[in-house]
Amino acid sequence: MKSRSDITIYDIAKSLNISASTVSRGLNDHKSIRKETKKKIIRTAREMGYQHNTFASSLRKKRTNTIGVILPRINSYFMSTVISGMEKTMNQNGYNLIISQSQESVQREIANLETMFNSRVDGLMISLAYDTKDLKHFDLFFRKGIPVIFFDRVFEHPGCTSVVIDNFRAGYDATIHLIDQGCERIMHLGGSLIRNVYLDRFNGYKKALKDRAIPFEKEFVHISMLNEQTGIEVAEKILKMKQLPDGIFASNDTSAVALMCRLKEEGISIPEQIAVVGFNNNPIAKIIDPNLTTVDYPGQKMGEIAVATLIDKLNRSDENKTRTIVIDHELIIRQSSLRDQ
Amino acid sequence: MKSRSDITIYDIAKSLNISASTVSRGLNDHKSIRKETKKKIIRTAREMGYQHNTFASSLRKKRTNTIGVILPRINSYFMSTVISGMEKTMNQNGYNLIISQSQESVQREIANLETMFNSRVDGLMISLAYDTKDLKHFDLFFRKGIPVIFFDRVFEHPGCTSVVIDNFRAGYDATIHLIDQGCERIMHLGGSLIRNVYLDRFNGYKKALKDRAIPFEKEFVHISMLNEQTGIEVAEKILKMKQLPDGIFASNDTSAVALMCRLKEEGISIPEQIAVVGFNNNPIAKIIDPNLTTVDYPGQKMGEIAVATLIDKLNRSDENKTRTIVIDHELIIRQSSLRDQ
DNA sequence: TTGAAAGCGCTAACAA
DNA sequence: TTGTTAGCGCTTTCAA
Numbered sequence: 241m242k243s244r245s246d247i248t249i250y251d252i253a254k255s256l257n258i259s260a261s262t263v264s265r266g267l268n269d270h271k272s273i274r275k276e277t278k279k280k281i282i283r284t285a286r287e288m289g290y291q292h293n294t295f296a297s298s299l300r301k302k303r304t305n306t307i308g309v310i311l312p313r314i315n316s317y318f319m320s321t322v323i324s325g326m327e328k329t330m331n332q333n334g335y336n337l338i339i340s341q342s343q344e345s346v347q348r349e350i351a352n353l354e355t356m357f358n359s360r361v362d363g364l365m366i367s368l369a370y371d372t373k374d375l376k377h378f379d380l381f382f383r384k385g386i387p388v389i390f391f392d393r394v395f396e397h398p399g400c401t402s403v404v405i406d407n408f409r410a411g412y413d414a415t416i417h418l419i420d421q422g423c424e425r426i427m428h429l430g431g432s433l434i435r436n437v438y439l440d441r442f443n444g445y446k447k448a449l450k451d452r453a454i455p456f457e458k459e460f461v462h463i464s465m466l467n468e469q470t471g472i473e474v475a476e477k478i479l480k481m482k483q484l485p486d487g488i489f490a491s492n493d494t495s496a497v498a499l500m501c502r503l504k505e506e507g508i509s510i511p512e513q514i515a516v517v518g519f520n521n522n523p524i525a526k527i528i529d530p531n532l533t534t535v536d537y538p539g540q541k542m543g544e545i546a547v548a549t550l551i552d553k554l555n556r557s558d559e560n561k562t563r564t565i566v567i568d569h570e571l572i573i574r575q576s577s578l579r580d581q
Numbered sequence: 582m583k584s585r586s587d588i589t590i591y592d593i594a595k596s597l598n599i600s601a602s603t604v605s606r607g608l609n610d611h612k613s614i615r616k617e618t619k620k621k622i623i624r625t626a627r628e629m630g631y632q633h634n635t636f637a638s639s640l641r642k643k644r645t646n647t648i649g650v651i652l653p654r655i656n657s658y659f660m661s662t663v664i665s666g667m668e669k670t671m672n673q674n675g676y677n678l679i680i681s682q683s684q685e686s687v688q689r690e691i692a693n694l695e696t697m698f699n700s701r702v703d704g705l706m707i708s709l710a711y712d713t714k715d716l717k718h719f720d721l722f723f724r725k726g727i728p729v730i731f732f733d734r735v736f737e738h739p740g741c742t743s744v745v746i747d748n749f750r751a752g753y754d755a756t757i758h759l760i761d762q763g764c765e766r767i768m769h770l771g772g773s774l775i776r777n778v779y780l781d782r783f784n785g786y787k788k789a790l791k792d793r794a795i796p797f798e799k800e801f802v803h804i805s806m807l808n809e810q811t812g813i814e815v816a817e818k819i820l821k822m823k824q825l826p827d828g829i830f831a832s833n834d835t836s837a838v839a840l841m842c843r844l845k846e847e848g849i850s851i852p853e854q855i856a857v858v859g860f861n862n863n864p865i866a867k868i869i870d871p872n873l874t875t876v877d878y879p880g881q882k883m884g885e886i887a888v889a890t891l892i893d894k895l896n897r898s899d900e901n902k903t904r905t906i907v908i909d910h911e912l913i914i915r916q917s918s919l920r921d922q
Numbered sequence: 923t924t925g926a927a928a929g930c931g932c933t934a935a936c937a938a
Numbered sequence: 939t940t941g942t943t944a945g946c947g948c949t950t951t952c953a954a
């Protein structure tokens with residue numbers, strides 16, 4: 241007995257005494273097909289338990305209905321939120337999502353890119369690894385005209401779309417907020433300055449200082465991986481300073497929270513002695529005591545928009561404009577930076 | 582000019598004056614092929630920039646090298662860790678991972694299952710939605726003999742493998758620990774009892790009470806979605822009780838932490854008045870003050886093992902045993918449950 | 923050890 | 939509006 245999945249369009253054709261191409265047309269909602277024929281085909285297909293064969297179709301059409309996404313790390317709060325948004329939108333549009341993680345290394349990013357290319361994804365979304373310095377390894381895609389969407393950690397590239405938040409503005413606002421709270425010696429914990437997200441936030445920080453006539457001091461800037469370790473290290477560094485900083489703007493919540501924990505252990509009071517602002521609006525921000533002021537970073541939305549943009553590009557191949565989509569962010573003020581004045 | 586990706590085995594064959602079948606054999610490491618021929622083929626393939634065409638291959642072999650995973654939610658700490666582990670192992674073995682989320686609803690789970698089936702995944706891994714009551718919708722897979730691996734939230738099914746931790750034991754240990762700290766009126770925050778994970782933990786809790794001759798009280802059990810809202814609600818409920826409980830065992834950290842926050846606001850001291858134990862070892866457990874005692878739940882490992890098991894099954898179709906793989910868990914004792922005695 | 927040939931299931935150009 | 943036919947690129951059976 242033939243199992244359900246062995247039914248092909250030929251079986252349907254035979255059973256209806258029509259040709260396979262007509263069946264194909266009926267199933268794909270082709271314009272020049274009689275309504276009745278189409279109905280008949282669809283009904284029979286259902287009755288016979290027909291399942292569309294993606295490979296045959298992909299092979300023929302040279303289109304896979306699969307989109308790839310490469311990101312530094314799946315298991316971070318922000319990224320899992322992004323993926324969640326992507327998956328939702330893809331699903332609604334009948335695309336499949338294949339995922340891989342670069343583990344923050346260009347080497348793996350290159351390998352992932354190749355795998356994605358081999359699986360013939362229709363399009364690619366990527367947030368760059370920590371140490372990616374150029375886009376040479378994307379040539380494969382560019383040359384073949386496979387659309388690439390950059391999100392969050394992006395590089396400008398002709399013909400590509402980027403989805404980001406205004407990191408400069410966010411960094412600026414965060415710093416101004418600290419200054420408004422009376423801070424004058426503000427430290428910055430940043431990530432690699434070859435990554436737009438960290439560079440822009442850093443520049444926002446510098447601009448804010450400048451606008452308020454506070455001298456910028458190199459010693460107040462600490463560039464690192466922004467993990468827990470970072471937070472602890474910086475806390476140690478601070479504890480050894482003759483004059484404490486009175487404010488800290490960290491480029492993510494993980495490091496900010498680790499730092500706060502360590503400082504609290506040493507009896508430093510936050511925000512009275514040191515006010516702290518983080519970045520991401522990670523759930524931990526609402527758990528640490530005092531609650532952490534931070535920048536809300538809409539991962540879900542970013543994922544949704546990246547996918548929507550990509551699908552749009554796939555559907556009309558003409559569009560090849562370079563474009564940057566900026567999503568709103570929001571400074572969420574909580575206790576960690578609020579001083580009674 | 583032909584672009585790189587247009588190179589097929591025929592092009593290689595022509596350039597070497599051999600047949601396409603030989604090229605195919607060379608590329609696939611077929612046994613009966615001369616070493617030199619193989620070398621020559623591989624070298625030429627590389628030189629010409631040949632890219633293997635997955636679809637043609639899948640179409641022919643009826644195997645896709647793609648594995649599907651369906652889970653309730655991508656953006657939870659635990660699940661993102663699981664995915665991370667899966668992706669890693671898949672990547673090492675040359676498989677692709679396609680992901681979808683059921684959003685905790687059977688309805689979506691059914692839809693996802695169908696999509697996965699249509700994309701002809703070689704195998705499926707799944708953690709069940711909150712309200713899945715049976716496995717009817719898996720018949721598609723069972724009938725066609727596509728291997729299904731259940732992980733975390735599982736249902737026993739003949740021929741399927743499950744990957745879990747010993748939730749009964751974990752619940753038991755957690756409760757015993759509270760009793761050892763002097764607790765006698767222990768509440769339990771659990772999830773749906775049709776899900777093994779929550780049922781087993783609940784049973785572990787009951788057994789522990791029984792073993793220590795503490796009466797089980799229905800009023801002390803609160804079944805819910807185990808989100809933040811839950812934690813707050815239960816806290817309110819507790820605050821209204823004439824006699825407070827002296828211990829709480831929650832089936833996840835999210836609810837435990839929300840509950841602690843609310844209780845702390847009302848001046849209840851933890852662990853002195855109420856000792857708390859959570860579940861998952863979510864990073865927030867180490868941030869809340871006092872740090873939360875919890876059960877470490879190895880998501881990464883669970884993902885890796887699920888994939889490894891599945892790939893193993895795919896490689897030797899004979900194995901059809903029903904099997905349950907139990908991964909180690911660990912009770913991590915922190916301040917939230919430690920009383921000076 | 924290699925080659926010839928058929929066919930996986932679908933789509934699309936062309937013909938009717 | 940429908941049918942005929944060729945072919946997407948690969949694997950595999952059978953023959954040499």
